[in-house]
Amino acid sequence: MPLSRTEHRRQAHRNDLWLGSVAVLGLGVWLAWRTPAGMGLAMGAGVAAGLVAWSPLEYALHRFVLHRLPLFEGWHLEHHRQPTALIYIPTLLGAALIGLVVWVPAWALLGPWLGGAVTLGALTGYLAYTFTHHALHHGASRIAWLQRRKYWHAKHHHLAHGCCFGVTSGFWDRVFHTDSHKAPPPVSIPVVRRGG
Ligand SMILES: [Zn+2]
Ligand SMILES: [Zn+2]
Structure with a gap:
């Protein structure tokens, strides 16, 4: 029986997480x-x-890539429109992007061994980002850090995509003033007011 579109997306996303984990583990062991x-x-x-x-x-x-480059932007804005629909960049394209922006320059600058080590570190970060982003949209966690990240990412989805680009951290948003702390919080997240 052919898979439904939703089931197909779920399967593709599972493969993405699985392949990413195998790539990190395989490169680390090698x-x-x-x-x-x-x-x-x-x-x-x-x-x-x-x-x-x-x-x-x-x-x-x-x-700059997911919100500016036409091909990637198309996928990403679809994710913004349907946050729980498991719409992600295809695994091969994601791998090619990491290869191009991390592995090729690291290899050219540092040689095969150190270049491989830097790529392993960046891939581990990418995997952490992928799992975190998935948990933000699909997990119900009591972990305070994850709840803070969830709130941050909800702002990104709700506030016209002009703020809060960091998923695993808000540090670079603060550095480049895209944290938009003055903007109102997203309407779908209840705000607890203290002392009122
Ligand atoms: Zn998202
Ligand atoms: Zn976005």
Whole structure:
């Protein structure tokens, strides 16, 4: 029996999360196994650097690629219109984008081993972003950090897409003044007023 559109999307998204996890694990194991002796410390630093670099990259990709580049914007605005409909960028396109903006420059600048380590860190950040974004739209968590991220992302969806581009962190929104803290909160999220 052919899959319904919703089931097809659910399956594609499951594959996305699964393939991302396998890619991170596979690259991590391969690097740990094949890295030349004596490079362990540098490789650890490379992974940490890639993980840290993911944060501004997440902000920039969301703000300038998902909201500016026509092909990506089409998919992303569809997600804005239907936040729970599991509309995401196809896995292969997402992988190609990460390859192009992370792996190719990291390889060119740092060589295969350190470039691979930086890519592993950034991929781990990308995976954390993917799981977090999924949890923001589909999870009901009591974890305070996730609730704060949920509120932040709801503002992004509700306030004309001009603010709150960070998903795993609001840091870069504050740095580039896209946190829009003066804007009213989204109507769908109840606001608890204290002392009133
Ligand atoms: Zn979203
Ligand atoms: Zn967006």
